[in-house]
Each structure stands twice: as C-alpha cells, then as structure tokens.
Amino acid sequence: xxxxxxxxxxxxxxxxxxxxxxxxxxxxxxxxxxxxxxxxxxxxxxxxxxxxxxxxxxxxxxxxxxxxxxxxxxxxxxxxxxxxxxxxxxxxxxxxxxxxxxxxxxxxxxxxxxxxxxxxxxxxxxxxxxxxxxxxxxxxxxxxxxxxxxxxxxxxxxxxxxxxxxxxxxxxxxxxxxxxxxxxxxxxxxxxxxxxxxxxxxxxxxxxxxxxxxxxxxxxxxxxxxxxxxxxxxxxxxxxxxxxxxxxxxxxxxxxxxxxxxxxxxxxxxxxxxxxxxxxxxxxxxxxxxxxxxxxxxxxxxxxxxxxxxxxxxxxxxxxxxxxxxxxxxxxxxxxxxxxxxxxxxxxxxxxxxxxxxxxxxxxxxxxxxxxxxxxxxxxxxxxxxxxxxxxxxxxxxxxxxxxxxxxxxx
Amino acid sequence: xxxxxxxxxxxxxxxxxxxxxxxxxxxxxxxxxxxxxxxxxxxxxxxxxxxxxxxxxxxxxxxxxxxxxxxxxxxxxxxxxxxxxxxxxxxxxxxxxxxxxxxxxxxxxxxxxxxxxxxxxxxxxxxxxxxxxxxxxxxxxxxxxxxxxxxxxxxxxxxxxxxxxxxxxxxxxxxxxxxxxxxxxxxxxxxxxxxxxxxxxxxxxxxxxxxxxxxxxxxxxxxxxxxxxxxxxxxxxxxxxxxxxxxxxxxxxxxxxxxxxxxxxxxxxxxxxxxxxxxxxxxxxxxxxxxxxxxxxxxxxxxxxxxxxxxxxxxxxxxxxxxxxxxxxxxxxxxxxxxxxxxxxxxxxxxxxxxxxxxxxxxxxxxxxxxxxxxxxxxxxxxxxxxxxxxxxxxxxxxxxxxxxxxxxxxxxxxxxxxxxxxxxx
Ligand SMILES: Cc1cc2nc3c(=O)[nH]c(=O)nc-3n(C[C@H](O)[C@H](O)[C@H](O)COP(=O)(O)OP(=O)(O)OC[C@H]3O[C@@H](n4cnc5c(N)ncnc54)[C@H](O)[C@@H]3O)c2cc1C
Numbered sequence: 001x002x003x004x005x006x007x008x009x010x011x012x013x014x015x016x017x018x019x020x021x022x023x024x025x026x027x028x029x030x031x032x033x034x035x036x037x038x039x040x041x042x043x044x045x046x047x048x049x050x051x052x053x054x055x056x057x058x059x060x061x062x063x064x065x066x067x068x069x070x071x072x073x074x075x076x077x078x079x080x081x082x083x084x085x086x087x088x089x090x091x092x093x094x095x096x097x098x099x100x101x102x103x104x105x106x107x108x109x110x111x112x113x114x115x116x117x118x119x120x121x122x123x124x125x126x127x128x129x130x131x132x133x134x135x136x137x138x139x140x141x142x143x144x145x146x147x148x149x150x151x152x153x154x155x156x157x158x159x160x161x162x163x164x165x166x167x168x169x170x171x172x173x174x175x176x177x178x179x180x181x182x183x184x185x186x187x188x189x190x191x192x193x194x195x196x197x198x199x200x201x202x203x204x205x206x207x208x209x210x211x212x213x214x215x216x217x218x219x220x221x222x223x224x225x226x227x228x229x230x231x232x233x234x235x236x237x238x239x240x241x242x243x244x245x246x247x248x249x250x251x252x253x254x255x256x257x258x259x260x261x262x263x264x265x266x267x268x269x270x271x272x273x274x275x276x277x278x279x280x281x282x283x284x285x286x287x288x289x290x291x292x293x294x295x296x297x298x299x300x301x302x303x304x305x306x307x308x309x310x311x312x313x314x315x316x317x318x319x320x321x322x323x324x325x326x327x328x329x330x331x332x333x334x335x336x337x338x339x340x341x342x343x344x345x346x347x348x349x350x351x352x353x354x355x356x357x358x359x360x361x362x363x364x365x366x367x368x369x370x371x372x373x374x375x376x377x378x379x380x381x382x383x384x385x386x387x388x389x390x391x392x393x394x395x396x397x398x399x400x401x402x403x404x405x406x407x408x409x410x411x
Numbered sequence: 412x413x414x415x416x417x418x419x420x421x422x423x424x425x426x427x428x429x430x431x432x433x434x435x436x437x438x439x440x441x442x443x444x445x446x447x448x449x450x451x452x453x454x455x456x457x458x459x460x461x462x463x464x465x466x467x468x469x470x471x472x473x474x475x476x477x478x479x480x481x482x483x484x485x486x487x488x489x490x491x492x493x494x495x496x497x498x499x500x501x502x503x504x505x506x507x508x509x510x511x512x513x514x515x516x517x518x519x520x521x522x523x524x525x526x527x528x529x530x531x532x533x534x535x536x537x538x539x540x541x542x543x544x545x546x547x548x549x550x551x552x553x554x555x556x557x558x559x560x561x562x563x564x565x566x567x568x569x570x571x572x573x574x575x576x577x578x579x580x581x582x583x584x585x586x587x588x589x590x591x592x593x594x595x596x597x598x599x600x601x602x603x604x605x606x607x608x609x610x611x612x613x614x615x616x617x618x619x620x621x622x623x624x625x626x627x628x629x630x631x632x633x634x635x636x637x638x639x640x641x642x643x644x645x646x647x648x649x650x651x652x653x654x655x656x657x658x659x660x661x662x663x664x665x666x667x668x669x670x671x672x673x674x675x676x677x678x679x680x681x682x683x684x685x686x687x688x689x690x691x692x693x694x695x696x697x698x699x700x701x702x703x704x705x706x707x708x709x710x711x712x713x714x715x716x717x718x719x720x721x722x723x724x725x726x727x728x729x730x731x732x733x734x735x736x737x738x739x740x741x742x743x744x745x746x747x748x749x750x751x752x753x754x755x756x757x758x759x760x761x762x763x764x765x766x767x768x769x770x771x772x773x774x775x776x777x778x779x780x781x782x783x784x785x786x787x788x789x790x791x792x793x794x795x796x797x798x799x800x801x802x803x804x805x806x807x808x809x810x811x812x813x814x815x816x817x818x819x820x821x822x823x824x825x826x827x828x829x830x831x832x833x834x835x836x837x
Contacts, residue, residue, distance in 0.1 A: 144794050146713035157715040179794045220452075222789075222797035222804045288567055288578050297821050357782065360811065361820045364565060365598050365653075368646050368812045375646035379808065386789045386796035392714045393790035395724045 001275040005095075009271065009310050011317045013084060015324070020085040023066070023075075027089050030057055031096035036272070039373055050226055051135075054100045057093065058135045063104060065130065067111045071118025072127040078117060080327035084320040087264040091313070094268020098380035099226035101268055102182060103137060105261035110138045110191040113254040114205060114245065121242035125205055129189050139180040139187035140258070141232065143201075143251075145391035153195035155251055156403070157396055157411070162194035162234060164202050164244060171244045173204050173237040177216065181387035185218045185230035192234070193251055203245045203254060212237040222386075223379030252338040259345025260323060262388055263316040266352040266381045270309045273377040277305055277359040280366065292362065301358050308355035312348045319344045339404040346397045349385040356381055415509070415699040418737050420744040424751075426495035429502050436506040439474060443467050444510040449799050451511065455649035456642060458605070461514070465552035465650075468507075469518055476503075478547040480522050480529040485540055486547030491529035497688050497750030501743055504692025509700045512693040512809045513650035517554065519689050520600040520651075521546075524557040524610025526685050527627060527669045527678040532754065537666060538629065542608060545631075554601035555608040557682065558656050562597055566818040568612065571680055572764070572829065573837070575620030576612070581658065583613035583626045589662045590628055592636075596656040603642030603652030607632045610669075611658070612679055622676035627669040636661035647808030681761035683817070684750050687770040690813050691743035694781040697806045698736045704802050705729060705788050708795070725791070732787060735780045746773045768830030775823035778814035785810060 016024070034053045035042075042049055058064040067086060068074020077086055086108050094101035116126040130136055146152045146159030153160045162175035173194060180187070190206040190213075206213070216231035281293040281302055292298045319341060325331040356378045360367040367374045390396060399411045426432075443464040454460045467473035480496075481487020490496055500519065507515035525542070528535040546553050559568045567578040581594025592613060599606070609630045616624040630637060640655035669675050709720040709729055719725045749766055752758025759765045785807040789796030797804050814820055825837050 142794070145719070145792075146716055148711045148713060148718060151716050154715060159713060159716070181794055220449075220799040222799075222808065224797075284564070286564060286566060287570070288574050297824065301821070353786065357786075357811075361815060364815055364819055365560070365812070368648075368815060370644040370646070378811075379646065382786065382789065382807070383797040386792065387794055389790040389793045389796070391712065391791075391793035392719055392722070392725045393728055393787055393793075395722065395728065396714065398724060 001278045003278075005271055005275070008306075009313050011313055012321065013088065013317060015321065016085055016088060020088075024085065024088045024092060026061060027057070027063070027092040028095075030061060031092055035096035040371075050097050050100055053097075054103070054226075055135055057100065058104075059133060063089070064107065064136060067108045068126070068130055069116060069118040069123075072116060072123055072130070074130075078111060081324045083260060083323040084317065087260055087316055087320040090261055090264035091268035091271065091316075094265040095272040096268075097226075098265055098269040098377065098384065099224045101265040102224055102227055102262070102380075102384065103135070105258075105265050106138045106140060106183060107136060108261050109140065109254065109257040110189075110205070112257045113191065113203065113250065115253075122205065122245065125207075125240070125243050129205075129207070137183050137186040137188050139183040139190050139232070140254075141175070141178045141180050141190060141192040142390055143193050144179065153199035153201070155193065155201050155248070156400055158390055160193055160195040160201060162192050162204070164194040164196050164204060166196065166241065169241050171204065171239045171241055173206060173234045173239060175232070175234040177231045177233055179231055180229060182221075182224055182227040182229050182383070184232050185215060185228035187232075190232065191254070193254070200246070201248050201251045203250050204239060205243045206234070206237060206239060210237050210239065221383060223376070223381070223383035249334060252334060255345075256323060256334070256338055256341040259341040259388070260316065260319050262384050263312070263319065263345050263348035266349055266384050267309065267313045267316050269377045269381055270312065270352040270355050273356050273359055273374060274305060274309055276372060276374050276377075277302070277362065280363055284362075298362055301362055305355045305359045308351040308358070312351035312355070315344045315348050315351075336404070339400055342397045342400050345388060346394055349381070349388055350394075352381050353385055415702060418699060418702075418740045420740050421748065424498060424744065424748050426493070426498050426502070428495070428499060432499060433502055433506055435474060436468075436476075436503060439468055440506060440510040444507075444514060448511050449802070449805070451513070451649045452647070452799075452805070455644065455652075458650075458652070461650045462552070464514070465518065466550075469521070469552035470550050471548065472550045476518070477521055477549075477553055478543075480525055481543050481547055482529070482534070482539060485543035487543065491526075491534065492531050494754075495751055496530055497685070497747040498744065500685065501688055501692040501747040504689045505696035505699070505743070508693035508696025510696075511650055512697050512806065512813065513648035515693045515696065516600050516648070516689070517651045518552075520557060521553070521555045523682060523685060523689075524555055524608070524627075524629070527610065527682060528629075533670065533674075533678055533681075535670060538669070542629070545608065553607050554605045555610065556599040556601040556606040556656075557610045558596035558599040558602070559612050560596060560598045562595060565598065565816075566822050569683060569818040570822060570825075571676065572767070572826065575622065576614055576625045576676065577618050577620045579612060579614040579625075580617065581611060581613045582617060583615050583628055583668075585615070585665060586662070588665045590626070590665055590668065592628060592630060592658040592661040592663065594658050596658075598643075598653045599656060600651050600653060602639050602656050603654035604639050605652050606639060606656075609637075609656065623672035625676040625679065627675040627679050628663060629667045629669070630658065630661060630663055634661050634663060646811065647805065648812055677762045680767065684761050684766055684770050686817050687774040688743070688746045688750055690774050690817065691739070691746050691777045694777050694810055694813055695736070695740045695743045697810050698739060698781055698784060701785060701788050701803055701806060702733060702736055705732065705791065708792055708801070719791070728787065729791065732784045735784055739777045739780050742773050742777055746770050764830055768826045771823040772827040774817075775820055775827070778820065781810050782814055
C-alpha cells in the first residue's frame, strides 16, 4: 500500500508539536524499515527476531526513556499533557508489532501511574528499574476474577487478589498464583494492584529480584507471543513503603493509562491489518475476474473495516486529549475521565477486533495463513481485548458506566 | 440443564444408530484426544501425536470409521445407503468437533469426495470397488481430499450457480482411455503430504460454463506427476494439513471420472451440502465444549465475590451463549434432515437451488454465532481467556476458518439472496 495512513485516518492531533512529531516519525521509520519491509523473512520464530528490533527501538532510538521524567534521565514525556504523543508513538509501534507495542504500553502505564516526576518518593525505585542498558519488561497484575471460596476486597466488583501488610517502613506483599496481563515470565518488575487489611486498594511496584517471588510455567497464549506470560506468587515479599501507592484514585489512574495505551496499541495493529486488506482487495478478483473491492457487498465489508479503525483511532486520540486536559486547572475530574477511559478502552478494542474479523472474511484462506500476518493481528488484538476485560467480558465496564451515569449504588 | 446432551435437537429424526456412534466416538475422544489436544498446535507439521489418534478412529485396528460409507459387500458399513447419512454425519462432526474441529474436518473430508460415488442415488460400483480396499483394509488412517480451490480463488469454483465452473484452470484431457490432468490446487484439507486420494474438479474445456465440460476425477496420490507440497502454518486447525497440490500430466484411467458429462457437475453441486452440514456439526460440537468450559469457570470464579453466573448482567451474557448453542444445534440437525430428505417426495434434490441456499444460509448463521460466542467467552474468562489450558482460545482460533471456507460468508449471503429474492445478476 502506497498511500499515507495519516491522510486516510484523519485525527485531531494538532496539539502534537514538531519535536514530538519527529519522534513519532522516527518510530514510523523503524516500523517500516525494520519490521514491515522484512515481514516475509519473519515467518518463523519472529518473537525472537523481534526482540532485537525491540532492543533497537528502546535503546538505540531511546524509547525506553520516553516516559521518564528529565530528573530521572528521561525525555520528560511523563505528564498527562504527554498522553497524545505517547499514544501516537504506540500506534506506530503497534502497526509493526502489537507485542512490542504492548510491552512499551506497560512501561508507559507503570511509569505514569507511579507519578514519578523527579520529586516523589517513588522516583528512586522507578529510576532503578530503568537504569539499565537492556529493555525493561514490566508486568501488571490487575484486579480480576475471584475464587468461589474466597471473599476478597474489590475494585468496583473486580477481585483484588493480592494483599499488602504494612510493617513499619516496609510493606509486605502476598498473593498466590496471580495471573498477570501478559509478560509474567519476562518481568523485571511487577506493578500489582493489592489491598490492605481494610480492603483499601494500593499499587505496589515490585522488583522481580525481590525475595519470595515465584513464577509458574510459561503459558501458551493466543497472541502477543513475545510477551511470555506466567503466573506469579508473592510469598511474603518485603518492599520499602515508597514502593507502594495508596488509594482507589491511583488504581483508577492506572486503568486510565492502560486503556489509552492498549487502545493505541490495538489501533496501530489494526491499521497495519488495514494495509494488508488494502493490498488484498486491490488485487483479488472474484466472479471470474472482477476486482473484489468493486463488488458492492465486499465494498461494504471493506467499509466496515475502515470505519471501525477510523472510529477507534478517533476515540483513542480523543481519550488522549481528555487525559491531557486533566493537567489543566479547569480540566475534567479524574473520576469522570476514568469512566470515559473504560468506555473508550472497551469500545476501541471491540472496534479493532470487529475490523479484523470483518477483514478476514474477505481474505479467505490467505487471512488464516501465518504467511500473511493478518492472523497475527487478529490473535494479538484478541489477547489484548481479553486481558483488558479482566473478567466477565464487558460487564465490569458496563457497571462502571451505569454507576457513573445513573448513580447506581449496589452493583 | 444436566449435560451437553440436553441441548435440543429433533429427537424424532435421529438415526437409530446415533446413540451407538455417539458413545463409541465419545469414548475415543475422551481417551485419545482430550488428554493431548492442547499440544496439537505444536504438532502441526509432524503429526506425531495426532496421527496415532487418527489411526485409532479411522483405521481397521481402531474403530475403522473410514470405511463407513462403502457398501457392506465391499467391506464397508453401508452408510452410503442409509436414510440417515446426513444426520449421522452431523453427529460425528459434533462429537469429534467437541474435542478438536480440525480432527473433525480432516476425518470427515475423507468422506467428502467419496460421497459422489458412494451415496445413494449415485453409487458408482466400479469406483467403489476400486477404492474400497484402500479404506476398508488399512491399519492406518487413510485420508482423501476434495481439491477445489485454486490460486486464483476458491469461492468462484464453488459458485457453480453463477459461474458454472468457468474459472477452473485445472484441465482434464482425454487421451485414449486415460485422462491427462494438469493444474495447481491449494488448501484442500488432507493435503500437505497426508492425502492418498484426491477428488479433483477439472474442466475439459477451459472457460466453459457448459456442465458437460465439468469433470470430477479421482486421482490417487501415488500417480506419476502428482506432487504435494508441505503443510501450511495456520492460525489454528493443526490437525488438518493443507498445502499445494500440483498435477503435471497425470494420467488416470478414464473410468476414474465420477460419473461423466453433466452428471459430474450435478454431483459436484451435491458435495456442497455435505460440507455445509459438516461445518455446522463441527461448530455445534465446539460450542458444546465451550459450554462445558464456561460452566465450570462461571461457577467457580467470581465477580463482586459471587459466582460469575449469579451476577445478572453476566448471566444475561452467558445465557445468550447457551441459548445460541441450543438454536444452532437445532438448525444443524434441521440442515442434516434437509439433506436426508433428498429422496423423499417432500424433499428436494441435493443439487437444487433450495437445498443449497437454505444450507448456506444456515451455515452462515451458525458460523456467525460461533465466532461471536467464542470471542465473547474468551472475554468472560478475561485474563484467562487467551490461555490454552482453558481450551476456548484454541476453538476460537480453529473455528474462524469454518466461517471463511467453502467460498466464505459473502457467498452464503449471495446464495440466500438469489434464492429468497429471485435475484438475477448477483
Ligand atoms: C483449514 C482449511 C481447510 C480447507 N479445506 C478445503 C478443502 O477441503 N477443499 C478445498 O478445495 N479448499 C479448501 N480450503 C480452501 C477454502 O475453501 C477457500 O479458501 C475458500 O473457499 C475461499 O477461497 P479463497 O481463499 O480463494 O478466497 P476467494 O475465492 O478469493 O474469495 C475471497 C472472498 O471474496 C468474497 N467473495 C467471493 N465470491 C463472492 C461473490 N460471488 N460475491 C460476494 N463476495 C464474494 C468472499 O468474502 C470470500 O471470502 C480450506 C481452507 C482452509 C484454511
């Protein structure tokens, strides 16, 4: 496909300045040169091959330091105002490889949710995590399904399965066979939503070399194969108190960033899927020689593909702007933006998934073959969608929404 | 609800053999497939784990089910003569599909080309006798394939109503008492090195829409000039091998043609209903397994500290999933009965527009429900949804192709529109 995607999928990005756009463009060049142009050579073991490419992106281009504050040795895109540029960068990476983008999304989420800005107590820990010349892999352990025979503290209905006990200057973390949203087997540190004895939510930042951490076997999962996952057990893991952040709002902040960044990741992957379908529809003929895209039924399916991606991108860009607006004194309240982030996050994943499902309909067997990479986007986006649901499909988000708009008290 | 067997189907139409077949195949599934199926994805190329399971189902040393369609006097079970052939096919598709839809398709596609010569009213005794030993006497699973799809497209070849075979590029030329076949096919189930007999739709006059120029010719894999490429790597369906198939001046006896001019085009149209009913059976079986996994998960995992299934909103969602399985099973068996009614005064021939349109429509509906419900179910499992250990994600990857194969969703929609609205130009 030789048309620029930006000209097709219009967006409201006027607030990204030239310097920021330069970084976005550099990432796009990396995607085009290092991954997309060589795709056919990545037929096997691409998870391992992409690791080298990811190293180039994070270390040589320097994306690993993008969301760190300048005080912590980063580019300084660590404020809410940076939301649109970070989302734009993730779309570019996602277009090349959703798993690489996913890992960056987790980095950005944990850094921004930590609030590390060069002045907060958590800075030492965050800068320790990132003062390395290797790619850093965080893993997130979020509230999710509970077990039948256990009553847990809840974050809006979702079970918080990890416990935090404060002891003087320390905090001690417990949790058995907890399922991260990807990357559990690789993680250099964990960002864990946990609860204290009063049931109040906290976030704990846990270095993977802390005593008392056990990892289960590597799981085989649908997509994001480079983000090898495993269950994690925290058995009396002692942390400095500064490694923990208190309160429901902190967890809301975490979800806010996560929805934005995973939305951007999936939109990026969906845009590359669009490019694949574009090429297919421009050359494939049906009915004995007519171009597929000129068939009204196929054209309407193609329209669905484009429509879903365009709307998902619009929503993601708008969410990014909304988050950026919370930085200004007259901006919206975090609680309101949390709900919007949940709604948008859910819709974006649903839209990206529908786009790919529809597009695959037109690709017949080619879409199902590994060779075309269309099926990879399908598996990767589905994995992100299910992770983000956490448990119960869209129901938890629906409950958040009903609670916000209709003042429901008991759901 | 007590078990998966309580999902409704029209009991009064079910074959007297149903119970027997079902229990024998389910025992094989539980013993030979369920314990290993999570490792099948990595076995896609070698079939080290998959092959012995097939042997136990299909070959003589196992259940011997690959001979089912052959007449009893040729060593088979005579199911080709049964009034319940479609209904039994649906049962088998469902039972094997519950464990692994790829195994179900690979084993049932073996019957697919053979239906044209073994099922009443089109039994070709000479060909039946020719191929019977291959299937009825083997101690190994023997796979047959129906090689329709070509590089330029599969949908057009199946779209006989509109295109009458004019896009087929594989040619058959009569030379004395032999057909000489040349062409390139892609994707047939049971290729990639495992196919031993191919049913090959060809044209005797390229570009022709005349049914007399359409030929369905059987080609054993060991004929000179037949080449099978290695298996393709796919999103799922590991137990089904698909690959390229080349015919280069392949010579077969002239009586390897299924029935001859005109009749071949008719039996080729009759093949499609088998594929559609089989597809529905695979999906219903997979969805029954989805129900089993989901039941366990929503009963033991919680939201708001109560089992997921006791939350009204989640109950609404999983209730819809179970409801869809119920409806789809009824439809699949109704589809099977449409096939089995073919010789009845109140039925329609398999090649008729009615049968084709109705079955394509049913298959399209069941596919859509299955694709939607597996996706939904993965989200209900949330962070566990993508985990192979929960089995739903494997079905999710496997079943998507059922929606795409046999000409894809849009061809189904077109056939339905053509029939129900009398469209002339689609
Ligand atoms: C696991 C697996 C098993 C398979 N088994 C077999 C087998 O046993 N035998 C075999 O021959 N093939 C088999 N196939 C191939 C499969 O049946 C074809 O891929 C399928 O028929 C679609 O053909 P195509 O991929 O060439 O797509 P195309 O024919 O190029 O069609 C692509 C899309 O175009 C659209 N389209 C086509 N015609 C029309 C129309 N008239 N109006 C509107 N839209 C239209 C549809 O969306 C369709 O999906 C298998 C494939 C897989 C992956």
